[in-house]
Amino acid sequence: xxxxxxxxxxxxxxxxxxxxxxxxxxxxxxxxxxxxxxxxxxxxxxxxxxxxxxxxxxxxxxxxxxxxxxxxxxxxxxxxxxxxxxxxxxxxxxxxxxxxxxxxxxxxxxxxxxxxx
Numbered sequence: 001x002x003x004x005x006x007x008x009x010x011x012x013x014x015x016x017x018x019x020x021x022x023x024x025x026x027x028x029x030x031x032x033x034x035x036x037x038x039x040x041x042x043x044x045x046x047x048x049x050x051x052x053x054x055x056x057x058x059x060x061x062x063x064x065x066x067x068x069x070x071x072x073x074x075x076x077x078x079x080x081x082x083x084x085x086x087x088x089x090x091x092x093x094x095x096x097x098x099x100x101x102x103x104x105x106x107x108x109x110x111x112x113x114x115x116x117x
Contacts, residue, residue, distance in 0.1 A: 006059045015049050016063060017110035071111045
């Protein structure tokens, strides 16, 4: 019997990204991804918070890879716009409010925290 497809809702994606950022902040990160320990810490917390225990680890790895790929493409295409910048005090990305409405990335701050090294 085939495994059910993953339905990545915005809430589930946000939870996943927040857990990834937590592991990165706990230094369970190397180069562009979580370490083995980072993944081992993430799995039980993700399953406990979301209740999606039928999702296997490969689904999480694939989502991570897809988010990174889409983020890099988005950054390369959009970061050159003249109305984007960085806040000197916080380091956050600054843009006019309508800019964020034009993007499909609901979780942009978390994505920048993870992949904008």
